[in-house]
Amino acid sequence: MSFIKNHIAQQTLNRRKMLLLSAYGLCGAAFGASVRPGRAAPAPRDIKVAWSYRDRTNPYWNGIVSGGEAFVESLGWSRGDMINLINGGSSEKSLSDVKSLLSRYGNKTALAIDPNDMPNCRPVVEAVSQTGAYVSTIWNKTDDLHPWDFGDNYVSHMTWSDVQPSEQTARVLFDAMGGKGGVVHLGGIASNNPAIERLKGLKNALKAYPNIELLAVQAADWDTQKANQVMSGFLTRYGDAIKGVHCASDTMAYGVIEALLAEGAGNIPVVSYDGNPQAVQMVTQGKLLATVFTNPHWAGGITASLAYHAAIGSFRPSQEPREHREFYGPATVVTTSDAKDFKAKYIDSNPQYNWNDFWSLAKGPIKYDT
Amino acid sequence: MAPHISGETIRRWIPLLVLLGLVLFFTTLNPHFLSVRNFARIAISATPALMVAVGVTFVILMGSIDLSMEGTIAVAAVVFALILNRLGGSVMGMGCLAIPGALAAGAALGAINGLIHVKLKIPSFMASLSLGFVGVGLALLITGGDRILIADPVFRSLLTVRLGGFPLMTYVALFCLVVAWFIQANTTTGRNFYAIGGGEELARGSGLNVGRLRIIAFVIAGIFYALGAILAVARLGIAETETGRNFMFISITSVVVGGTALAGGSGGVWNTLIGVLIVNVIGNGMVVIGLPDYFQDGMLGLLVISAVYLSMDRRAFSFVK
Numbered sequence: 307m308s309f310i311k312n313h314i315a316q317q318t319l320n321r322r323k324m325l326l327l328s329a330y331g332l333c334g335a336a337f338g339a340s341v342r343p344g345r346a347a348p349a350p351r352d353i354k355v356a357w358s359y360r361d362r363t364n365p366y367w368n369g370i371v372s373g374g375e376a377f378v379e380s381l382g383w384s385r386g387d388m389i390n391l392i393n394g395g396s397s398e399k400s401l402s403d404v405k406s407l408l409s410r411y412g413n414k415t416a417l418a419i420d421p422n423d424m425p426n427c428r429p430v431v432e433a434v435s436q437t438g439a440y441v442s443t444i445w446n447k448t449d450d451l452h453p454w455d456f457g458d459n460y461v462s463h464m465t466w467s468d469v470q471p472s473e474q475t476a477r478v479l480f481d482a483m484g485g486k487g488g489v490v491h492l493g494g495i496a497s498n499n500p501a502i503e504r505l506k507g508l509k510n511a512l513k514a515y516p517n518i519e520l521l522a523v524q525a526a527d528w529d530t531q532k533a534n535q536v537m538s539g540f541l542t543r544y545g546d547a548i549k550g551v552h553c554a555s556d557t558m559a560y561g562v563i564e565a566l567l568a569e570g571a572g573n574i575p576v577v578s579y580d581g582n583p584q585a586v587q588m589v590t591q592g593k594l595l596a597t598v599f600t601n602p603h604w605a606g607g608i609t610a611s612l613a614y615h616a617a618i619g620s621f622r623p624s625q626e627p628r629e630h631r632e633f634y635g636p637a638t639v640v641t642t643s644d645a646k647d648f649k650a651k652y653i654d655s656n657p658q659y660n661w662n663d664f665w666s667l668a669k670g671p672i673k674y675d676t
Numbered sequence: 677m678a679p680h681i682s683g684e685t686i687r688r689w690i691p692l693l694v695l696l697g698l699v700l701f702f703t704t705l706n707p708h709f710l711s712v713r714n715f716a717r718i719a720i721s722a723t724p725a726l727m728v729a730v731g732v733t734f735v736i737l738m739g740s741i742d743l744s745m746e747g748t749i750a751v752a753a754v755v756f757a758l759i760l761n762r763l764g765g766s767v768m769g770m771g772c773l774a775i776p777g778a779l780a781a782g783a784a785l786g787a788i789n790g791l792i793h794v795k796l797k798i799p800s801f802m803a804s805l806s807l808g809f810v811g812v813g814l815a816l817l818i819t820g821g822d823r824i825l826i827a828d829p830v831f832r833s834l835l836t837v838r839l840g841g842f843p844l845m846t847y848v849a850l851f852c853l854v855v856a857w858f859i860q861a862n863t864t865t866g867r868n869f870y871a872i873g874g875g876e877e878l879a880r881g882s883g884l885n886v887g888r889l890r891i892i893a894f895v896i897a898g899i900f901y902a903l904g905a906i907l908a909v910a911r912l913g914i915a916e917t918e919t920g921r922n923f924m925f926i927s928i929t930s931v932v933v934g935g936t937a938l939a940g941g942s943g944g945v946w947n948t949l950i951g952v953l954i955v956n957v958i959g960n961g962m963v964v965i966g967l968p969d970y971f972q973d974g975m976l977g978l979l980v981i982s983a984v985y986l987s988m989d990r991r992a993f994s995f996v997k
Contacts, residue, residue, distance in 0.1 A: 539963025
C-alpha cells in the first residue's frame, strides 16, 4: 500500500503549500501592489513551476501532469517541486488558486494552465501579467485574447484543431466499412469546442463517401455509461443498418464497445479520439479501429517549460514570431497497422523530449474563423 | 357483490399503468421498441440502477435520505476490481473473494454513514452527501485516477451469456430484489422501517431502538450499492472513480417515480422496480424514437414530474415541503 502512503504524503505537502499560500495571500497582495517587481530575472532555483488543470480522474490530465513532472525533473528538481492546482472543473477555483499562488511567489511564478473555460483565460492572464509572472495556456482562450498583447508575461497558447484528425479517423472507418452503409456518431457535451470540431471532421469526410449515410448524431457527454445506453438505443432504432460507429472520445468508445459486445456485434468497427493508453491498447487488439493521440505528456512538459524559460530569461517571448506564441499541438492518428510500434514508443514509455526545443512538435499558427 | 375499487387501490397501481402507457407510447412511434432484444437492452442499463435504488428505498422508507451512493459505488467497484485482479483475475479462483470484499466495503461505508447520522445527530441529507464526496475521494486515492479493466470471461458472462434473451446479470438482480422484498416484508427489521417512517415518535414510544434500526438501514443500503457497483462493473468491464456517476439522480428519481413517499412509511422495493423501469424506458425510448438530444434532458424532467404527480396522493398531505 506504499502508493497510498506516497500519495497521502504528496497531498499533505500540497495542502500545506496551499494553506501557506492562503495565509500569505492578503499580505502578499498588498506587498505585490506596493513593490512593483523589476525586470531582472531571478536565479533559476527561485522560480516556482505550477500546473493548473481539471482533475486526476482522467487519463488525459494524468498525461499532462506526467509531462510537467518530467520537465521539472529535467531541471534536477524532484517531482514534488511542481505545484499542482486542481480546479475540479470550476473556473472560480481556477482563478482563486492562481491568485493565491501569485500572492505567495509573485513574479517568481511560472504557470502552465488550462483555464477551464474560455472566459476565465483573460482574468488569469491579467492577474499573472500584473504580478510580473509568466503564464502559458492550453485549450481555453477567447479569440480576441493574444499573448503578444501582454509583452513577455503571456508566453504562449497551445490548442488543438480536431477537425482534420477526426476527418482522418472517419475515412479509416468508412474504408473499413467498404465505403457504404450507415454510421452513427456519439458526441461530447454539445457546447464543447472539441465536440463541435470532431463532428465537423466526420461531416467533412462524408462528402467524399456518397454511399455512407449518417444515421444519427447524439451527445453522450464524454461519459462511458451514457454512451453505453445511447448505443443500445441506436441498436434498437437502426438495428443492422449500423455498419460503423464514430465516437468523439475514447471514454465514450469504451461504453459503445461494451454495448456491441453485449449484442454479439463486436465486429462493427469503432473509431474514437484522445489516444488514451487503454484505447491504444484496444487498437493493437483490433477492438478499436483508430484513435487520435494528442500527446498530453509532451504538452504538459513543454507548456511548463515555455513559462519557466521565459521566467528565467532564456528567451524573450516578445521577440519570437507569432506562430511561436499561438500554435496548434500535435495530433497523430493511431491505426491498427501502427498501433504496436506506437504503443511501445509513446504509451509504455515516454520518449526523452528535449524540453528546450519548444516548437519541435507544434503544428503551425492558430487560425481563427472570422 | 360488485367489486369495489377504492381510490387508494387505483393509486397503488398507477406507477405500473404509467410504465405500460410509456411502453405503448414509444411502441406507437417506433415498433422496434417492443422487442425482446430492446427489453434486454433496457434491462442491462436498469440492473445496476435497480440495486442502488432498492438500497436507498430502505432508507427512504424510514423518512431519511441517503445521497452517498456515488461515493460508495466508486469505492466498492474499485475494491472489487483490485481484489479480483490481485487474486488471479478470475472469479472462479481466489478472485471470488472480491465479491464479499466489495460488499464489506459497501456495508462499512453504510455503517459509517449511519453512525455519523445517528450518533452525531447530523441530518441524513448532509451526512450522506458529505460521505459520498469522501467515497469519491477515497476511490480516487486508491486508483490514482486510473481505470481498472476486468477481462475475466467468467465474470463478464454476466453480460455476455443470455438466458431467454436476457443476460445473466438481469437474473442476479431479480434474485437480489426478491431478497430485498423478503427483508422488507418478512423480517421484523423490515417492518420496523415502515414503523419509523410512519411516525418516529410512536415507534420510539413503542420501544423500538430507532437509532440502531437507522444504522441497520444504512448498512443494508450500502450492501445493495455494492451489488449495484459489481453489476455496473460487469456491464462495462471497467472500475473507476466515475463508476458511480449519475446513480444519485437515477436511483432517487426511480424510488419517487415508483410511488414510494419521500416522507417515509409507504411504498417498497416492488415500487422501486417499476420506478427504475420507468426511468430507463424513458431514457431508452427517447433515443429509439429519435428525439433530438437537446430535448431529452428536459423531456426526462417533465416525464418524471408527470409520473410523480400521477402516483402520489396529494390529499394525504396538508402541505408539501
